[in-house]
Amino acid sequence: MDNHDTLEAFYRRIWEILDRHYCREAMPTEQFSPPDVLDRQMDIAIPAQGIDTDTLLEKLETLLTYTPNTRQPGYMTTLFGGRVDAAYAGKLVTTMANNAMHTYKAAGAQILVEREVLDFMLKVADLPRGEGAMTPGGTASNFIAMKLAREHAVPGAEMHGWDGRRYRAYTSAASHYAIEAAAGNIGLGERNLVSVPVTTNGKMDVQALAERIHADQQAGFIPFYINATVGTSVLGAIDPVAEIASIARRENLWLHLDAAFGGSLLLSHRMRNRLGCAYGDSLSWDAHKMMGIPLTCSVILIKEKGWLDKAFQAPAQGDYLFQTYPEYNPGRNSNQCARTNDALPLWMALQNLGRDGYEARTERQLALARYAAKRITDHTDMVLYTEPETINVCFRSRHLDSETVCRILDETHGIKLSFARLDHHTYLRLVCVNPDMDKAFIDNLTDKIHYIATQESS
Amino acid sequence: MDNHDTLEAFYRRIWEILDRHYCREAMPTEQFSPPDVLDRQMDIAIPAQGIDTDTLLEKLETLLTYTPNTRQPGYMTTLFGGRVDAAYAGKLVTTMANNAMHTYKAAGAQILVEREVLDFMLKVADLPRGEGAMTPGGTASNFIAMKLAREHAVPGAEMHGWDGRRYRAYTSAASHYAIEAAAGNIGLGERNLVSVPVTTNGKMDVQALAERIHADQQAGFIPFYINATVGTSVLGAIDPVAEIASIARRENLWLHLDAAFGGSLLLSHRMRNRLGCAYGDSLSWDAHKMMGIPLTCSVILIKEKGWLDKAFQAPAQGDYLFQTYPEYNPGRNSNQCARTNDALPLWMALQNLGRDGYEARTERQLALARYAAKRITDHTDMVLYTEPETINVCFRSRHLDSETVCRILDETHGIKLSFARLDHHTYLRLVCVNPDMDKAFIDNLTDKIHYIATQESS
Numbered sequence: 001m002d003n004h005d006t007l008e009a010f011y012r013r014i015w016e017i018l019d020r021h022y023c024r025e026a027m028p029t030e031q032f033s034p035p036d037v038l039d040r041q042m043d044i045a046i047p048a049q050g051i052d053t054d055t056l057l058e059k060l061e062t063l064l065t066y067t068p069n070t071r072q073p074g075y076m077t078t079l080f081g082g083r084v085d086a087a088y089a090g091k092l093v094t095t096m097a098n099n100a101m102h103t104y105k106a107a108g109a110q111i112l113v114e115r116e117v118l119d120f121m122l123k124v125a126d127l128p129r130g131e132g133a134m135t136p137g138g139t140a141s142n143f144i145a146m147k148l149a150r151e152h153a154v155p156g157a158e159m160h161g162w163d164g165r166r167y168r169a170y171t172s173a174a175s176h177y178a179i180e181a182a183a184g185n186i187g188l189g190e191r192n193l194v195s196v197p198v199t200t201n202g203k204m205d206v207q208a209l210a211e212r213i214h215a216d217q218q219a220g221f222i223p224f225y226i227n228a229t230v231g232t233s234v235l236g237a238i239d240p241v242a243e244i245a246s247i248a249r250r251e252n253l254w255l256h257l258d259a260a261f262g263g264s265l266l267l268s269h270r271m272r273n274r275l276g277c278a279y280g281d282s283l284s285w286d287a288h289k290m291m292g293i294p295l296t297c298s299v300i301l302i303k304e305k306g307w308l309d310k311a312f313q314a315p316a317q318g319d320y321l322f323q324t325y326p327e328y329n330p331g332r333n334s335n336q337c338a339r340t341n342d343a344l345p346l347w348m349a350l351q352n353l354g355r356d357g358y359e360a361r362t363e364r365q366l367a368l369a370r371y372a373a374k375r376i377t378d379h380t381d382m383v384l385y386t387e388p389e390t391i392n393v394c395f396r397s398r399h400l401d402s403e404t405v406c407r408i409l410d411e412t413h414g415i416k417l418s419f420a421r422l423d424h425h426t427y428l429r430l431v432c433v434n435p436d437m438d439k440a441f442i443d444n445l446t447d448k449i450h451y452i453a454t455q456e457s458s
Numbered sequence: 459m460d461n462h463d464t465l466e467a468f469y470r471r472i473w474e475i476l477d478r479h480y481c482r483e484a485m486p487t488e489q490f491s492p493p494d495v496l497d498r499q500m501d502i503a504i505p506a507q508g509i510d511t512d513t514l515l516e517k518l519e520t521l522l523t524y525t526p527n528t529r530q531p532g533y534m535t536t537l538f539g540g541r542v543d544a545a546y547a548g549k550l551v552t553t554m555a556n557n558a559m560h561t562y563k564a565a566g567a568q569i570l571v572e573r574e575v576l577d578f579m580l581k582v583a584d585l586p587r588g589e590g591a592m593t594p595g596g597t598a599s600n601f602i603a604m605k606l607a608r609e610h611a612v613p614g615a616e617m618h619g620w621d622g623r624r625y626r627a628y629t630s631a632a633s634h635y636a637i638e639a640a641a642g643n644i645g646l647g648e649r650n651l652v653s654v655p656v657t658t659n660g661k662m663d664v665q666a667l668a669e670r671i672h673a674d675q676q677a678g679f680i681p682f683y684i685n686a687t688v689g690t691s692v693l694g695a696i697d698p699v700a701e702i703a704s705i706a707r708r709e710n711l712w713l714h715l716d717a718a719f720g721g722s723l724l725l726s727h728r729m730r731n732r733l734g735c736a737y738g739d740s741l742s743w744d745a746h747k748m749m750g751i752p753l754t755c756s757v758i759l760i761k762e763k764g765w766l767d768k769a770f771q772a773p774a775q776g777d778y779l780f781q782t783y784p785e786y787n788p789g790r791n792s793n794q795c796a797r798t799n800d801a802l803p804l805w806m807a808l809q810n811l812g813r814d815g816y817e818a819r820t821e822r823q824l825a826l827a828r829y830a831a832k833r834i835t836d837h838t839d840m841v842l843y844t845e846p847e848t849i850n851v852c853f854r855s856r857h858l859d860s861e862t863v864c865r866i867l868d869e870t871h872g873i874k875l876s877f878a879r880l881d882h883h884t885y886l887r888l889v890c891v892n893p894d895m896d897k898a899f900i901d902n903l904t905d906k907i908h909y910i911a912t913q914e915s916s
Contacts, residue, residue: 007481007482007543008477008481008482010543010547011473011476011477011481011543011547014547014550014551015469015473017551018469018550018551018554019466019469021554021555022554022555023465023466023469024465024466030566034783035562035569035570035783035785035786038566038567038570039570042567042570044570044571044574044805045574046574046575046578046805046808046809046812046813047808047809047812047813048812048813048814049812049814049815050809050810050811050812050814050815051809051810051812053810056544056806056809056810059809060548060551060806062567063567063568063571064551064555064567065567066566066567067555067557067565067566067567067568068557068563068564068565068566069555070555070556070557070558070564071556077561077563077564078558078564078796079796080556080558080796083556085465085468085469086514088553088554088556089468089469089472090518091553092472092473092476092550092553092554093472093475093476093518093522095546095549095550095553095752096476096479096480096546096550097479097480097522097525097527097528098528098529098538098541098546098752098753099525099526099528100528100536100538100753103535104493105526105535105868105874105876106526106528106535106536106874107525107526108488108496108524108525108526109496109500109520109521109522109523109524109525110521110525111493112493112496112497112500112502113502113521116502116503116504117504120504136594136595136598136794136797137594137794137795137796137797138795138796139793139794139795140594140793140794143643143793147643150645157645157647158642158647158648159642159647159648159649160647160649160650161620161645161646161647161650162619162620162645164622176795177795178795181770181793184616184617184770184771185601185605185643185644185793186643186644186645187608187615187619187620187644187645187646188619188645189615189616189617189618189619190616190617190771191617191618192618192619233778233779234778286796288796294553294556294798295556295558295796295797295798296794296796296797296798312639312642313642313648319878319879320691320692320876320877320878320879320887321691321876323861323864323876323877324865324868325492325493327493328493335597335598335601335639335643336594336595336597336598336754337595337596337597337634337635337636338536338537338538338595338596338744338746338753338754339594339595339753339754340752340753340754344521347502347504348514348518350504350505351504351505351508351509351514351517352508352509352511352514353508354504354505354506354507354508354509355504355505355506356506356507356508357507357508403781406781407782410563410782416563416564418563418778418779418781419778419781420777420778421777421778429778
């Protein structure tokens with residue numbers, strides 16, 4: 001900012017911009033432009049000499065005009081959308097406070113908030129003897145789970161590396177690519193992660209899993225880890241966790257539950273017992289997906305205390321950091337040294353809505369998905385892939401391919417919908433994740449898709 | 459928030475809180491309380507029923523009262539402190555916009571900002587043929603570097619894992635514990651990371667490095683990676699990169715430069731040629747450390763294009779995500795799927811200050827460290843460990859141990875200073891990282907330490 005601005009005046013102008021773009025009701029999603037065109041139009045080059053505040057804020061507003069508005073119900077391309085405002089307020093506070101969450105010395109009371117949130121999530125997940133850690137996202141949480149599984153299978157692996165024997169891990173073909181990434185990162189190799197087929201409703205085929213494990217054992221591999229997905233990305237399906245758990249127990253394999261997406265269903269009375277989360281040795285849960293918390297708010301929860309210590313091995317170096325109140329220094333069991341307080345936004349939302357409020361909100365999302373499925377079957381020119389198990393509704397038009405529908409929705413209507421390949425067709429994927437979504441929006445969207453499909457195909 | 463609040467009114471109240479705590483000049487660092495005492499005092503439990511806005515904001519303010527204020531010059535316990543306000547404004551925008559940076563579809567113009575910032579940093583680091591990626595912090599950046607090195611040494615490791623042979627990596631005893639963490643995470647094992655001794659000025663002993671590599675080769679190990687530190691955590695020392703590079707070249711080892719702390723010195727005309735950053739195959743650089751950008755803003759830069767593709771292996775799954783404009787979808791080469799735009803805060807700061815402005819700022823920080831060293835030698839009851847090479851000044855009182863000095867500064871004076879073991883003494887570590895720090899502050903601090911030491915020891 002310029003020298004003649006006061007701090008308050010500068011931030012007030014920023015606040016006006018945020019208010020206009022993100023706090024009022026009627027902003028459209030964005031102006032659309034292909035990236036190469038936009039790159040030529042916008043002046044975003046970094047100058048040798050600083051520019052004045054007016055010019056900077058003008059540039060910023062241009063940027064925002066071409067930035068999708070993730071608060072709008074029309075933003076449905078990711079597994080998050082919309083927001084709980086108390087959580088966003090918490091994130092604004094986190095930003096301005098900018099404490100590093102490795103030590104009590106650096107973060108003070110913020111450490112206690114993180115502990116409270118982790119304890120709450122452990123309680124909700126029915127892991128009373130467990131421990132947890134915040135991570136920068138589901139991929140990181142899933143990575144840590146595989147690291148714990150490695151230490152379980154190869155004690156001392158953190159210190160000495162893999163032992164030269166051939167290990168195998170298992171996940172379903174519908175799982176998130178974070179599991180593949182973890183296998184590559186951890187030194188197992190992506191090819192040693194076996195992709196187990198799914199049934200047509202998107203769940204892991206347990207019989208196939210048992211057969212693959214057996215075949216691998218015969219071939220001299222050592223199975224050590226199974227990932228079960230609680231809420232797949234495309235169909236929102238939940239793997240048969242109890243059955244998978246009995247295989248894991250029999251073979252002494254680590255069972256990780258990737259509930260990055262579906263973990264929030266633990267807050268639904270009706271759903272939580274169907275998830276089987278207490279069967280897992282570890283559990284990933286992203287509150288930034290279904291709970292309206294800003295990016296990122298992800299945890300790894302572990303059934304038994306002590307595994308984080310085993311897998312992380314308190315570093316020999318770093319004694320200039322971890323000096324006071326060792327029990328209150330979460331940095332020792334983290335793959336981050338400096339990190340923000342991602343728990344505060346969730347804490348604010350939980351204070352504001354209460355556990356009961358979140359429960360009602362989750363039921364509403366599930367009901368909305370069922371309503372959307374019904375609306376789709378009412379349109380005789382649309383095909384529903386399968387009844388939604390959670391909040392994902394996959395369907396297609398009989399007249400127009402889903403890829404074209406998505407492109408037109410994006411470029412002309414400011415609506416971000418994704419498509420996915422299922423069996424031999426490409427399906428539209430509608431995710432009822434935004435609390436501002438309502439029946440009228442669903443009606444409008446399905447009618448719009450019907451209209452686009454019939455117009456374009458005629 | 460309550461139903462009777464409008465969005466604007468709710469956010470305005472949050473804004474007033476932030477203004478009071480973080481935009482006015484005279485706020486003290488914090489009220490100090492030990493964590494167990496504070497835990498009993500504060501009511502932070504998560505309720506079943508949501509609480510009203512007034513109560514929530516009261517709780518929030520209590521939290522902030524016991525949260526160290528990282529903007530104050532007295533906050534010196536980490537390698538960041540203070541702030542560039544334009545960057546914080548950028549982070550506030552990032553928060554409210556909440557775009558996921560994996561695809562153009564999800565993030566629009568924000569993708570172009572990230573590309574611009576990475577291109578700028580590659581240019582500054584003199585890596586014109588390189589590529590880069592944003593990560594959630596220096597530990598993650600250093601991890602990716604070791605992953606690239608693994609793929610270089612064991613082609614196909616990402617797909618097939620380690621090949622059963624015994625590999626070794628090298629770093630100095632003064633390097634960040636992130637390097638140890640990477641060795642554990644990647645499946646090499648922390649014990650296969652050789653800790654090379656440092657000379658008394660904190661730099662890697664190159665002769666010792668050459669000897670260790672040779673001895674390991676004789677013993678049947680395969681050396682594959684060297685980490686050189688550009689700015690060590692305690693002394694701010696810069697390893698002799700050019701000499702290390704000639705060993706790395708001769709033995710065909712990957713040379714990574716952990717410039718998480720010192721990378722920002724690339725913006726100093728006088729320093730940049732002394733760093734040797736162009737010698738590295740990869741470079742970590744955290745803009746959230748010396749550049750006043752909020753947590754986290756970290757990049758991994760790679761000398762040659764194509765390595766990120768090789769090391770990440772575009773996942774087979776995820777086709778429901780990476781659908782349009784493939785060249786503008788950075789998610790494929792990242793260990794994060796959903797992540798915030800950490801580049802926007804840096805872009806805002808670079809627009810505001812310009813490259814020249816940052817250069818002046820960096821020179822000022824370096825000069826301040828030299829001034830502090832002089833002030834300390836003027837106090838005959840204090841011992842300077844060594845002349846500062848960059849912005850870290852390590853010293854001790856002859857009368858009182860550094861640990862006690864730190865405790866009194868923290869609990870009584872609201873000043874967060876760290877101590878570190880060097881040779882046979884414990885030294886205070888003063889980091890001139892905050893742009894709001896000035897000579898008067900240094901004078902005051904050294905006088906205060908002199909006073910505490912003489913009072914307590916008498």
